[in-house]
Amino acid sequence: MPAKRPPSHPAEPAAEEKPKAAERIRRTARELFYREGIRAIGVEEIVTRAGVTKPSLYRSYASKDELAAEYLRDYEVAFWKVFEAGAETHPSDARAQLMAYFEGLSQRASQAGYRGCGLTNAVVEYPGDDHPARKVAEEHKRKLRTRLVELSTAMGAKNPALLADGLLLLLEGTYASGQMFGSHGPAESLVNIANQLIDASLS
Numbered sequence: 741m742p743a744k745r746p747p748s749h750p751a752e753p754a755a756e757e758k759p760k761a762a763e764r765i766r767r768t769a770r771e772l773f774y775r776e777g778i779r780a781i782g783v784e785e786i787v788t789r790a791g792v793t794k795p796s797l798y799r800s801y802a803s804k805d806e807l808a809a810e811y812l813r814d815y816e817v818a819f820w821k822v823f824e825a826g827a828e829t830h831p832s833d834a835r836a837q838l839m840a841y842f843e844g845l846s847q848r849a850s851q852a853g854y855r856g857c858g859l860t861n862a863v864v865e866y867p868g869d870d871h872p873a874r875k876v877a878e879e880h881k882r883k884l885r886t887r888l889v890e891l892s893t894a895m896g897a898k899n900p901a902l903l904a905d906g907l908l909l910l911l912e913g914t915y916a917s918g919q920m921f922g923s924h925g926p927a928e929s930l931v932n933i934a935n936q937l938i939d940a941s942l943s
Contacts, residue, residue: 761790761792761796761799761800762796762799762800764790764791764792765786765787765790765792765796765797765800765801765807766807766810766811766814767790768786768789768790769781769786769790769807769808769810769811770811770814770815772785772786772789773808773811773858774811774815774855774858774861775853775855777861777865778808778811778861778862778865778866778873779865782804783797783804786804786807805871805872805873806872808862808872808873809872809873809875809876811858811873812858812859812862812873812876812877812880813876815858815859816859816876816880819857819859819880822841822844823841823884823887824837825840825841826838826839826840826841834891834894834895835891835895835938837891838888838891838895838907838934839931839934839935842910842930842931842934843931845911845914845927845930846914846927846928846930846931848918849914849915849917849918849925849927849930850918850922850923850924850925850927850928851922851923852922852923854918854919854922855919856915856916856918856919857911857912857915859876859877859880859881860877860881860912860915860916862874862876862877863877863878863881884908884911885904885905885908888903888904888905888907888908889901889904891904892904892907892941895938895941895942896942897938897941897942898941898942899941902941903937903938903941906937906941907934907937907938910930910933910934910937913926914926914927914930
C-alpha cells in the first residue's frame, strides 16, 4: 500500500504564490500607471493584465491608493539611481555629475512614448494634500530641490538656492514639454540651457 503524502500546511501555497502574484501586480501597475496615468487605471484592469485575482491584490496592498504610492516609491528608487549615476564617473565634479543626468534626460524626453516624470504626474493628478501618492511625490520633490542646492553649492554658485530653483524649473519643464513635443522639441536644448544658466550663476 503506497504511503500517504503528508498534508501540506495551509499557509504554504499562499507563502509560495503571494510574492509571485505581488510582483506581477507591482510590475503591471508600474507600466500602466506610468503610461496611462493612475486615475485612468482601475483595479480590474490591473489584475486582468497581471493574471491574478482581486483578493491577491488586496492581500498585498490595502487599496489602489496604497498600490499607487508603492509604485511611486519604486519610481523614486529608480530615479535616484539614474540621477546619482554621474557621481561614480565624476566623483569630484558636481557639474559633470548633474550634466550626466541632464544629457540622459534630454535624450529620453525626445523619444516617442515619453511620459515625463511619474512623480510629477502624480502631483498633477491628485491636487489634494492627503492622497498617499501625492505625499510620496511631494516628499521626493523636496529632496530633489535640496539635492540641487547641494550640487549648486559644490559648483561654487554665488546663490546656490537660486541656481537650484532654476535647474529644478528646467527639469520640470522638460518632463512636461517632452510629452508634448517629442523629437526636435525643447528637450533637445536642455543641456545648452542648463550650461548657460550654470555659467551665469558662477560668473
